[in-house]
Amino acid sequence: MADDNKLKQELLYMASITSKYDFTRMEVVEGILRLENERRILDSVFGRRFKTRIFDIAAGVKIDDTCVLCGQHADNRVICNHCMETILGSDYAKNKIKNKQTKRFKLPTIDFSKFKLPEIKLSKVKIPEIKLPKLEFLKTEEIPDNRKNSVKIFQYAAVICLTLILFMQIWLLAIAFSLPSYNPTVEAKVSDNEPVAVSDIEAAKLQLQKDFPEDQGYTITFAREDTDYAGRFLVDRGDCCLEVEEQLSDEERYDYFFTEPIFIFYISYNEDDAGKVGMAEVNHTGSILVMGSFNDGRRTDSFYRYR
Ligand SMILES: [Zn+2]
Numbered sequence: 136m137a138d139d140n141k142l143k144q145e146l147l148y149m150a151s152i153t154s155k156y157d158f159t160r161m162e163v164v165e166g167i168l169r170l171e172n173e174r175r176i177l178d179s180v181f182g183r184r185f186k187t188r189i190f191d192i193a194a195g196v197k198i199d200d201t202c203v204l205c206g207q208h209a210d211n212r213v214i215c216n217h218c219m220e221t222i223l224g225s226d227y228a229k230n231k232i233k234n235k236q237t238k239r240f241k242l243p244t245i246d247f248s249k250f251k252l253p254e255i256k257l258s259k260v261k262i263p264e265i266k267l268p269k270l271e272f273l274k275t276e277e278i279p280d281n282r283k284n285s286v287k288i289f290q291y292a293a294v295i296c297l298t299l300i301l302f303m304q305i306w307l308l309a310i311a312f313s314l315p316s317y318n319p320t321v322e323a324k325v326s327d328n329e330p331v332a333v334s335d336i337e338a339a340k341l342q343l344q345k346d347f348p349e350d351q352g353y354t355i356t357f358a359r360e361d362t363d364y365a366g367r368f369l370v371d372r373g374d375c376c377l378e379v380e381e382q383l384s385d386e387e388r389y390d391y392f393f394t395e396p397i398f399i400f401y402i403s404y405n406e407d408d409a410g411k412v413g414m415a416e417v418n419h420t421g422s423i424l425v426m427g428s429f430n431d432g433r434r435t436d437s438f439y440r441y442r
Pocket of ligand 1: 207
């Protein structure tokens with residue numbers, strides 16, 4: 136097929152040249168042959184015969200005027216009319232001409248593509264928009280330094296704050312641990328002395344002085360004679376009277392609230408940097424209640440069975 140197409144191309148080339156050019160002019164024939172030397176189109180037997188013929192015509196050599204293709208008489212002294220019509224009227228020739236025309240029509244389309252250059256310029260106008268993100272990228276490249284600084288500042292501030300908080304927690308913890316040493320909770324103090332019946336103020340005061348002696352810094356002052364609830368003196372030693380009273384039933388409380396005469400004394404204790412003030416009640420059997428400041432977690436206004 137390639138050879139067939141090559142021959143068809145060759146024949147069409149010869150026919151079209153024959154129809155266009157005047158072979159009696161040597162400069163025309165020389166131009167065709169020079170081009171032929173470059174392109175090498177006319178390689179077949181017909182082509183070589185064609186080249187020889189047109190050169191002979193240009194050179195004025197006497198020739199037989201027969202068709203180089205079929206050998207019949209040719210009016211133009213190269214290719215007869217029948218061969219010309221056959222070649223130029225063939226489907227191959229028509230396709231070639233069409234292709235040439237479409238190629239020519241395609242050239243303007245190439246020109247149109249050249250007219251599209253302004254559109255490329257429009258896209259160039261769009262390039263600044265593309266540069267904007269680049270500027271943003273530059274900003275993002277610059278921002279990390281600022282952010283790094285701000286992040287570092289924030290980190291330092293956070294470290295300082297957290298360290299301060301840690302020190303404050305340690306300080307509060309130390310205070311919490313040291314507080315019991317300032318005001319330690321102690322066991323309820325209970326007298327070692329057994330109750331001895333008392334008949335008057337002086338006897339009652341002597342009983343108190345056994346537990347709060349003057350030579351240890353206690354001062355006992357008589358306040359008054361009074362009546363108080365007998366039940367207070369019936370609770371276990373070391374218990375708080377008021378706390379027991381709250382837990383009694385109504386029937387128990389009725390028996391509990393019988394009154395009896397008591398002696399009431401104030402007890403004070405003074406050191407260089409500390410003072411204690413309390414109140415003591417002594418009944419006729421020698422039992423003692425004290426009311427004052429207790430640091431064992433009981434209410435400070437509670438009576439406390441001492442002995
Ligand atoms: Zn012919």
